[in-house]
Amino acid sequence: xxxxxxxxxxxxxxxxxxxxxxxxxxxxxxxxxxxxxxxxxxxxxxxxxxxxxxxxxxxxxxxxxxxxxxxxxxxxxxxxxxxxxxxxxxxxxxxxxxxxxxxxxxxxxxxxxxxxxxxxxxxxxxxxxxxxxxxxxxxxxxxxxxxxxxxxxxxxxxxxxxxxxxx
Numbered sequence: 001x002x003x004x005x006x007x008x009x010x011x012x013x014x015x016x017x018x019x020x021x022x023x024x025x026x027x028x029x030x031x032x033x034x035x036x037x038x039x040x041x042x043x044x045x046x047x048x049x050x051x052x053x054x055x056x057x058x059x060x061x062x063x064x065x066x067x068x069x070x071x072x073x074x075x076x077x078x079x080x081x082x083x084x085x086x087x088x089x090x091x092x093x094x095x096x097x098x099x100x101x102x103x104x105x106x107x108x109x110x111x112x113x114x115x116x117x118x119x120x121x122x123x124x125x126x127x128x129x130x131x132x133x134x135x136x137x138x139x140x141x142x143x144x145x146x147x148x149x150x151x152x153x154x155x156x157x158x159x160x161x162x163x164x165x166x167x
Contacts, residue, residue, distance in 0.1 A: 003064065003065040003066075003141065004062070004063065004064055004065070005061075005062075005063040005064075005133065005134070005137045006060055006061070006062055006063075007034070007060065007061040007063075007130055007133065008034075008035055008036055008058065008059075008060055008061075009032045009033060009034055009035075009058070009059055009060070009061060009082075009103055009130075010032065010033040010034075010035075010036070010037050010039065010055060010056075010057070010058050010059075011029060011031075011032055011033075011055075011056040011057060011058075011059060011084055011100045011103065012029070012030055012031045012032070012033065012045065012053055012054070012055060012056065013027050013028060013029045013030060013053070013054055013056045013084075013086065013098070014027070014028050014030050014051045014052065014053045014054075015027055015051055015052045015053075015054060016028060016050060016051035017050070017051065025051075027086060027097075027098050027120060028120075028122060029056070029084035029086060029120065029122040029124060030053065030122075030124065031124055031125075032082055032084070032103065032124060032127070034127060034129060034130065036058065037055075039055035040055070041055060041056060041057035041058075041094065041095055041096070041099070042054060042055070042056075042057075042094070042095025042096050043055045054096060056086065056096065056098070056099065056100045057094075057099060057100045058100070059100045059102065059103040060103070061082070061103050061104065061105055061130070062104075063105065063106075063134065063137060065137075065140075065141035067106055067108075067109075068137070068138050068141045068142035068143075069142065070105075070106040070107060070108045070109070071105055071106065071134055071137070071138045071142075072138055072142050073107055073108070074105055074106065074107050075131075075134075075135065075138070077107075079125060079126075080105075080125075080126045080131055081105075081107075081123040081124060081125060081126055082103060082104070082105055082123070082124050082125075082126050082130070083103070083104050083105070083106075083107070083109070083110035083113075083121060083122070083123055083124075084100070084102075084103050084120075084121070084122050084123075084124060085100075085101045085102040085103070085104070085110070085113045085119050085120070085121050086098040086099065086100060086101060086119060086120040086121075086122075087099060087101040087118065087119050087120075088118065098120065101113075101119065105126070105130075105134060110123075
């Protein structure tokens with residue numbers, strides 16, 4: 001089995017009206033669609049009383065065997081999740097004010113993105129087919145390393161003698 005896993009997904013987000021006087025609206029990633037679909041980024045999918053759902057675009061979930069511990073940590077949570085990271089479109093290169101920057105299943109990587117206040121990071125439920133593929137991947141590549149407490153080594157202090165360089 002390969003040491004990498006790549007899964008193509010599409011991202012759906014909802015634009016909701018804000019109740020705050022300081023913002024007109026806010027965006028919430030709500031779901032992912034597996035594979036490539038026939039939607040175009042920025043395409044409106046559904047409108048309700050509370051908001052409008054848009055297809056945000058495509059992304060790839062990239063998993064590597066070295067990060068298997070993070071995926072195990074995700075499965076140990078109550079509900080395994082996929083993390084969607086949206087960034088603001090400051091250069092008007094995208095049809096919507098936000099675009100899909102990344103989609104990950106690693107809670108550690110999502111936490112790294114959370115260090116910045118620029119992005120929207122939202123956790124959505126992981127579909128069973130992706131969960132199944134990721135479980136097979138982690139079962140193959142995860143190595144549980146037991147914790148070893150290091151023992152203190154005795155320190156041998158050398159006496160400093162004139163003309164002798166310490167080792």
